[in-house]
Amino acid sequence: MTTERTAENLPWVEKYRPSTLTQIQGQTSTVTTIRKFVHEGKLPHLLFYGPPGTGKTSTILALAHEIYGPNYKNMVLELNASDDRGIDVVRNQIKNFASTQQIFARGFKLIILDEADAMTNVAQNALRRIIEKYTKNTRFCILANYAHKLNPALLSRCTRFRFSPLEESAIRAQLEKVIIKEHLSINEEAMSSLIKLSGGDMRRGLNVLQACKAATSGSGSTDSMDPVEVSRDMVYECIGAPHPADIETIFDSVLNDDWSTAIKTMMEIKRVKGLALIDLLQGFVEILGNYQLNSKARIHVLKKLAEIEYAISRGGNEKVQCSATIGVMKEAMLIQAGASQ
Numbered sequence: 001m002t003t004e005r006t007a008e009n010l011p012w013v014e015k016y017r018p019s020t021l022t023q024i025q026g027q028t029s030t031v032t033t034i035r036k037f038v039h040e041g042k043l044p045h046l047l048f049y050g051p052p053g054t055g056k057t058s059t060i061l062a063l064a065h066e067i068y069g070p071n072y073k074n075m076v077l078e079l080n081a082s083d084d085r086g087i088d089v090v091r092n093q094i095k096n097f098a099s100t101q102q103i104f105a106r107g108f109k110l111i112i113l114d115e116a117d118a119m120t121n122v123a124q125n126a127l128r129r130i131i132e133k134y135t136k137n138t139r140f141c142i143l144a145n146y147a148h149k150l151n152p153a154l155l156s157r158c159t160r161f162r163f164s165p166l167e168e169s170a171i172r173a174q175l176e177k178v179i180i181k182e183h184l185s186i187n188e189e190a191m192s193s194l195i196k197l198s199g200g201d202m203r204r205g206l207n208v209l210q211a212c213k214a215a216t217s218g219s220g221s222t223d224s225m226d227p228v229e230v231s232r233d234m235v236y237e238c239i240g241a242p243h244p245a246d247i248e249t250i251f252d253s254v255l256n257d258d259w260s261t262a263i264k265t266m267m268e269i270k271r272v273k274g275l276a277l278i279d280l281l282q283g284f285v286e287i288l289g290n291y292q293l294n295s296k297a298r299i300h301v302l303k304k305l306a307e308i309e310y311a312i313s314r315g316g317n318e319k320v321q322c323s324a325t326i327g328v329m330k331e332a333m334l335i336q337a338g339a340s341q
Contacts, residue, residue: 026170050163165200
């Protein structure tokens, strides 16, 4: 009973984390290659890098459980380098674990360094020597979001595997399994929006789906057989992204109304929906992508919107940048109209 309650209280990211390599979604070639290394007994030091939520941690944990089974805790050292990232951790925890050999167990031990791109340069320099020295009885798996933040000498000691953003089919397959197990109901429109907003990040998709269930009134009644309905509006609200209808309303106002009405419409929707201009800009770019603009107008609007985005990132005034956004899009339409005459 205690185990069931613990599982129920877990975030879905952990609750539905793959426990075997066959359950890993969307990284088929990587999983096949790693499994071949293990079967041949020639597992090298590994580097998994790529965007968050693409399966780096899940893959190495599943691999470790397949290799060691019940002896996992004795043979594997897990460290999150974003917390333990100093030279002391390398000299003490990592070195001590790597240098000791197991008396009753065969094979090598495994050290998993998550978020390794957050390690200091001094710690990375110390780590490369330890990797060389204890290769006989220890393997390292380094996980990072950005490979360029790691020491080149460290990179050269590892076999690299790039984890790309997950394809929509992989995210859909996993979400559909979770939806069935959690007694949810979701229409195709809401599912498509959820997959699109996930942006190849499985973690984000699961977190939003869990937030949607928690936001419904029936989320607490796990014994009820009635599925919880997840709508498209609920997905957008939980993820905090601007709804396409709101983007269209602002865009139509910019095209058809005068400047005063357009800025009033934009500011009112921003205020009521709690949106940021940086989110609206992405929506505008997507809409403009569907318009058949001439090259001059398209270059102008994208260049100017990029400058506005940069100004916001530098702390620019939101209201001033909203005005500039409307001006840029109106100017682009004038360029388009002038070219078509």
